[in-house]
Structures are given as C-alpha cells and as structure tokens.
Amino acid sequence: MKTAFLNYLIEKKLCARKDKILLAVSGGIDSMVMLNLFRECEYEIGVAHVNFQLRGRESDEDEKLVEESCARLSIPFYTKRFETSQYAEGKSLSIQMAARNLRYVWFNELIDEHHFDLIATAHHLNDSIETVLLNFSRGAGLEGYDGIAPKNRKIIRPMLFARREEIEQYAKGNCIVWREDKSNATDDYQRNFIRHQVVPLLKEVNPSLENSFHESIEKTSGATELFALGILYWKEKFETRKDEQIHLAKKGIYEFTNEAGLLWNLIKEYGFNIDQCLQVVKSIRGQPGKKFLSLNYELVIDREHLIISKHVYEVGDVIIEKGQLQAMRGKYTLDIGAAKSMEINKDHSLALLDVDKLQFPLLWRKWKQGDSFFPLGMNHKKKLSDFFVDERISIADKEMITVLESASEIVWVVGHRIDDRFKITESTTRVIRFALHR
Numbered sequence: 098m099k100t101a102f103l104n105y106l107i108e109k110k111l112c113a114r115k116d117k118i119l120l121a122v123s124g125g126i127d128s129m130v131m132l133n134l135f136r137e138c139e140y141e142i143g144v145a146h147v148n149f150q151l152r153g154r155e156s157d158e159d160e161k162l163v164e165e166s167c168a169r170l171s172i173p174f175y176t177k178r179f180e181t182s183q184y185a186e187g188k189s190l191s192i193q194m195a196a197r198n199l200r201y202v203w204f205n206e207l208i209d210e211h212h213f214d215l216i217a218t219a220h221h222l223n224d225s226i227e228t229v230l231l232n233f234s235r236g237a238g239l240e241g242y243d244g245i246a247p248k249n250r251k252i253i254r255p256m257l258f259a260r261r262e263e264i265e266q267y268a269k270g271n272c273i274v275w276r277e278d279k280s281n282a283t284d285d286y287q288r289n290f291i292r293h294q295v296v297p298l299l300k301e302v303n304p305s306l307e308n309s310f311h312e313s314i315e316k317t318s319g320a321t322e323l324f325a326l327g328i329l330y331w332k333e334k335f336e337t338r339k340d341e342q343i344h345l346a347k348k349g350i351y352e353f354t355n356e357a358g359l360l361w362n363l364i365k366e367y368g369f370n371i372d373q374c375l376q377v378v379k380s381i382r383g384q385p386g387k388k389f390l391s392l393n394y395e396l397v398i399d400r401e402h403l404i405i406s407k408h409v410y411e412v413g414d415v416i417i418e419k420g421q422l423q424a425m426r427g428k429y430t431l432d433i434g435a436a437k438s439m440e441i442n443k444d445h446s447l448a449l450l451d452v453d454k455l456q457f458p459l460l461w462r463k464w465k466q467g468d469s470f471f472p473l474g475m476n477h478k479k480k481l482s483d484f485f486v487d488e489r490i491s492i493a494d495k496e497m498i499t500v501l502e503s504a505s506e507i508v509w510v511v512g513h514r515i516d517d518r519f520k521i522t523e524s525t526t527r528v529i530r531f532a533l534h535r
Contacts, residue, residue: 098259098267102134105258109247112215117141118253119204119213124159126275127219129166130264131256133273135217136170143173145207145216147200149181151192152278159276166274173211177203193286208251220245220254223261226310227291236371238362239324243317244310260307328362336363340535342493343367343405347381350403356381360403367394367405377403386492397493404493412463417501419457426461426499429535431511436528448501448509450519452529456504461511464500470507471517481510488513501531 106112120135122128122144135142146163148156160176167174185195204216225244232241247254256264268275283289300306335349345363353359361374368391380387380398389396390408397404412427424431436449468481485495490513501509508519512533521528 098130098263099134099137101258102255103138105247106255111248111253111255112140112217114140116214117143117212118215118217119207119211120144121200121204121216121218122146122163123219123278124162124276125219125278126268126273127221127256127264129163129273129275130268131217131219132166132172133271134255136172143175143207143211143213145204146174146176147196147203148176148178149196149199150178151181151196155276155279159278162274162276175207175211214251216252218252218254219256221256221259221261221264222307222311223292223296225257225314226296226307227288229310229314230291230295231287238365239317240321242313243321244314324362331359331363341406344402345405346402348401350378350381364396364405367396368392369394369396395493397491397496399491399493402491404491406493409496414463415461417457417459417461424461429499429533431461431501432530432532432534434530436530445512445514446533448511448515448531449521450508450515450529450531451521451525452527453525454503454519455508455529459508460502461499462502464495464498464510468500468507470500470510470514472514473517473520475517481507484510484514 112118118135118140120128120132120142122132123146132142132144144163144167146160148160150156164174164176166172179196179199181192181195181199184190184199185192188195188198190198207213208216229242229244235241245254245257247257267273281289296306303309331349335346337344337346345360350356350360356378357371357374360377361369361371364374369389370391373389373391373396377389377396377398381403383398385398385400387398393408394405395408397406410427415424415426417424417431417433422433424433464481466482469478470481470484471477472479472484481498481500485498490498498513499511500507501511503519506518507516509515509531
C-alpha cells in the first residue's frame with residue numbers, strides 16, 4: 098500500500114516533497130489510513146478535523162480519537178465545531194451540502210493562516226465509482242463519468258488508487274484505530290443506497306467491477322481533456338464577444354449531427370438545460386427573435402447567431418433638468434456639458450446638439466414600438482424598428498437601446514444616431530455635449 102500510495106502521488110503529480118499538506122481527517126477508516134501513509138512517507142503534514150455536531154456523543158468521540166492520535170504522533174491538530182443543522186436550515190441546503198460548504202471555508206482559512214500548500218481528502222476508488230453511478234442516474238454529461246478528480250486546485254485526493262477492501266486490510270494489518278459512522282450503514286442517503294444496493298448487483302455481473310471502473314475512469318478522463326480542447330477550438334472559430342454578450346455562430350452548430358448536445362455543452366455554464374437546447378435547435382432555422390431564459394441569462398435567436406446575455410432588468414425613465422451635469426440609468430451614465438468645439442464627431446457614444454432647439458427637462462427612456470425620428474442626414478421620419486433593421490442591430494442589442502427625448506421628440510437614439518432636426522448648423526450659437534459611458 099505504501100509503495101502504491103507514493104507511486105500514485107508521483108503519477109498524478111499531486112504534491113512535491115517540499116509541500117506542506119493539511120489532511121482532512123474525520124476519524125473514519127479512510128482518513129486514518131491516509132494519515133498513517135503520509136506520516137510513514139515522512140511528509141510535512143497537519144490535521145484538520147470538523148465536528149459537525151450531527152451525531153451527539155459519537156461526533157465528540159470522533160474528535161477525541163483524531164486529537165489523541167495527532168498528539169501521540171506529534172502532528173499539528175486543528176479542530177472546529179459547527180451548528181450544521183441550523184446552518185443548513187438557514188441557507189435552505191441539504192445537510193451534506195451545508196457540511197461541505199462549512200468545512201471547505203474553514204480549510205481555506207487554515208491554509209492561509211498556517212501556510213499550507215494543499216488540502217488532502219481521503220476519497221478512494223469506491224467513492225469515485227459511486228460518484229459516477231450517481232451522476233449517470235442524474236443525466237450528467239461526459240465530465241460526470243470520469244469520477245472524482247485526483248486534483249482540483251489546492252485539493253488533492255491521494256487515496257483514489259485504493260479499493261475499500263485494500264484500505265480495510267491495511268488498517269487491520271497496521272493496527273490503525275478508527276471509528277465507524279453508523280449512518281454509513283443505512284440507505285437514508287443516495288450514496289449509501291448506491292453502495293449497498295446497486296454496486297453489489299453490478300458485482301454479480303462483473304466481479305472485477307472496481308478494476309473495470311478504474312480503467313473506464315482513466316479512459317474517460319483522457320476523453321474529457323480532449324473534449325475540453327475541442328470546445329476551445331470550436332469557440333475560437335465560432336464564438337465572439339461583444340461587450341457583455343456572447344455570440345455563437347449558427348453555422349458552427351449546423352456542422353454537427355447532434356446539434357442539441359453540442360449546444361448544451363457550449364451553454365450549460367449559463368444555466369441552460371438540455372430540454373431548452375432541444376427547443377433552441379427546433380427553432381434555430383426559423384424566424385429570428387425567439388427567446389429562452391435561464392435563471393440569470395437569456396438566449397436570443399438572431400439572424401446569424403445565438404446571442405447570450407445577462408437578464409436585462411427594467412430600469413425606470415430618467416429626467417434630465419437644465420444645468421444637470423450627469424445622469425445615470427442602470428449601468429450607463431450620461432455626462433452633460435457645453436461642447437468646447439462645434440466640430441461634428443463621428444463617435445456614436447457622443448451627441449453634440451444645438452442647445453437652443455431643446456426643451457428641458459429631457460427624458461431618457463427605453464425605446465418602444467412606434468417610436469420614430471429623423472435620422473441624421475435625412476429629411477423624413479423613420480421608425481426606429483426600421484432603423485434597427487437597416488443598421489443590422491441584433492435582437493439582443495435592441496433590448497438595450499434607449500432614446501433621449503425633448504418635448505416628446507426623440508433627439509438621440511442613444512449610442513447610435515442623433516435626430517437631424519437637433520444637429521449643429523451654421524446658425525448654432527450654443528452646443529451641448531452628451532457622452533455615454535458604461
């Protein structure tokens with residue numbers, strides 16, 4: 098076991114000899130064996146134990162065992178107690194998720210305070226198998242089938258090479274003392290159900306289940322890395338970003354047989370599910386304009402792209418009084434002042450207007466259907482909706498457009514075009530300058 102442990106550390110590049118490692122030790126067999134192996138291999142270690150106070154006296158006995166073991170071995174020991182049930186209820190979390198959040202926040206505090214390089218947890222091969230089966234039952238994608246990662250930033254899992262049986266044999270052979278968590282014997286948790294009910298049946302089909310799963314996880318991990326490179330390659334060819342929008346070229350999706358599966362892998366990080374992706378694919382070749390919503394994002398089918406952006410929450414109209422130097426609407430600001438020059442500026446974020454043609458107060462509002470204006474250079478009115486088509490403004494961008502209004506007349510389609518009636522002319526004596534900033 099010791100040789101296999103050291104080989105696994107080297108093979109997966111989990112840590113270096115110089116690293117100072119914080120071990121998460123619960124008092125159970127897995128973490129007590131991990132503690133023994135790190136000590137036998139003479140690494141610089143410390144031990145962190147969390148008492149979640151979920152099993153009364155048993156939780157206290159777990160803490161006592163780990164503390165006494167560290168004292169006997171002269172290993173730095175850190176412990177903390179949490180009111181886990183109260184925290185879970187207050188945050189509307191499951192007990193398991195609450196416990197995870199609490200312990201990792203504290204672990205990171207210990208890393209900073211005591212200058213540890215890594216955190217080691219004692220997940221083993223059977224834990225990884227159970228994770229894959231749970232992910233499969235929940236409909237995970239490819240990345241859900243490569244098991245528990247040996248390393249994730251500062252978290253390492255150096256026991257993933259070992260089967261549960263091997264850990265038990267090592268513990269007994271080396272007189273390692275541990276404590277049993279009685280909740281592990283019940284099927285109250287999904288993972289326990291997989292462990293006690295599903296895995297034994299699968300082992301009837303394949304007695305070498307652990308070895309087969311280990312090989313499968315290795316293969317899938319490699320495929321996952323290649324898959325990630327493929328996603329990056331696709332994005333380099335077909336994804337562009339404009340301000341805070343993500344534009345996905347439709348033609349890049351059309352090249353694939355499984356369009357919905359491809360799309361899900363591209364946009365799942367924005368909270369979209371596979372059912373929505375199936376609906377997008379059904380609509381993608383139809384009339385532009387259809388919109389799909391996740392919790393925090395919206396996806397709009399435009400002419401040549403799928404455009405993803407954060408939800409735009411309604412912002413009220415803004416009144417601008419005479420002499421006012423600045424106005425704010427949502428995340429945009431208008432700086433207002435006298436222009437130093439009467440030269441026409443082609444920067445669309447600036448508007449230079451004849452101040453004597455304006456009637457204050459001005460109104461800064463979102464555009465609406467039916468709005469029209471005289472675009473600069475034209476002597477006739479045009480509907481804003483037609484102007485947007487001519488300017489090839491995307492459906493997603495239209496949602497963000499605002500107008501500046503004087504006496505119910507649009508003087509500026511903000512960030513795009515001023516109204517010809519309010520432009521600077523040879524007879525202009527005073528110029529007002531509006532500058533749009535994000």
